[in-house]
Amino acid sequence: MQWLDALIQGVLLGGMYAQYALGMALMFGVMRIVNIAHGDLMILLALTGISLAAAFSLGTLSLIVVLVPLAAALGWALQRGILNKVVGEDPLPSLIATFGLSIALQNLMLQIWSADTRSLRGGGLESASIDLGGVYIGVLPVIVLVTAIVLTASLDFVIRGTRFGRGLRAAAADTEAAAMTGVNPKTIYAASTAIAVAILGIAAVFQSLRATVSPADGPAQLIYAFEAVIIGGMGSLWGAFVGSMVLGVAQAIGFRIDPGWGILFGHVIFLAALAIRPEGVMMKRR
Numbered sequence: 001m002q003w004l005d006a007l008i009q010g011v012l013l014g015g016m017y018a019q020y021a022l023g024m025a026l027m028f029g030v031m032r033i034v035n036i037a038h039g040d041l042m043i044l045l046a047l048t049g050i051s052l053a054a055a056f057s058l059g060t061l062s063l064i065v066v067l068v069p070l071a072a073a074l075g076w077a078l079q080r081g082i083l084n085k086v087v088g089e090d091p092l093p094s095l096i097a098t099f100g101l102s103i104a105l106q107n108l109m110l111q112i113w114s115a116d117t118r119s120l121r122g123g124g125l126e127s128a129s130i131d132l133g134g135v136y137i138g139v140l141p142v143i144v145l146v147t148a149i150v151l152t153a154s155l156d157f158v159i160r161g162t163r164f165g166r167g168l169r170a171a172a173a174d175t176e177a178a179a180m181t182g183v184n185p186k187t188i189y190a191a192s193t194a195i196a197v198a199i200l201g202i203a204a205v206f207q208s209l210r211a212t213v214s215p216a217d218g219p220a221q222l223i224y225a226f227e228a229v230i231i232g233g234m235g236s237l238w239g240a241f242v243g244s245m246v247l248g249v250a251q252a253i254g255f256r257i258d259p260g261w262g263i264l265f266g267h268v269i270f271l272a273a274l275a276i277r278p279e280g281v282m283m284k285r286r
Helices: 002-030 038-056 060-086 092-113 139-161 163-173 175-180 185-210 215-232 237-257 262-276
Strands: 129-132 135-138
Touching (some): 002 135, 002 163, 002 185, 002 215, 038 060, 038 092, 038 215, 060 185, 129 139, 135 139, 139 163, 139 185, 139 237, 163 185, 175 185, 215 237, 215 262, 237 262
Antiparallel strands (some): 129 135
């Protein structure tokens, strides 16, 4: 029973990682933009959401409605103001630019919120659970998992089945050729980054409900998102989702064996995936 519980809790944890990874899969896997500030943006949005909820007495749904458009605007401004100037075939300039942005955001958050940890009150939602024959399933993690599935399916449809998605894939494959067909790469990249950061806005609300957050938490969230994308396969949104499930289950099993082994097990599985199937579990072998 304890291993069944570990499997279930790992899948639920993977739902949270999937929300981290979805934006990363879009920017890194599809657009080939290395965003080192990915985790810091999520923490910035989480802390902003906590402050907004306290100042205006916002509930969880109201906070999501307010925070997601702010996150989208932040993503648009980030791409138009910084990343469009460094994006290209060489990923190094975007890596350097977002590394600098990551350091700046961490220091900004320390100045505004200090190093104290904070969390969002969910009116009991964060502690509610369902007893299924001795296996307790948290209501909030189930909501997080369902949301991750809906977000992944919706974004996958947008990328595969809409004119915007075809334009994005064309711009990512060949910017000049896409421009010749009427696609504006800078505009479509800005819209894509806005979507990626908007998803982080949703993840930020759930993360601040699940646990405490502090300005120093960004790099850890970046690592989880990066590992999930690599395990699943770059360029595959559902691959990022599957990679998140693998990472979550590995950590849950590690925690069950020894409380100090959970994070380590996730990293070991990531390294094993790189060694055995570097192209990702959802990608075809070349």
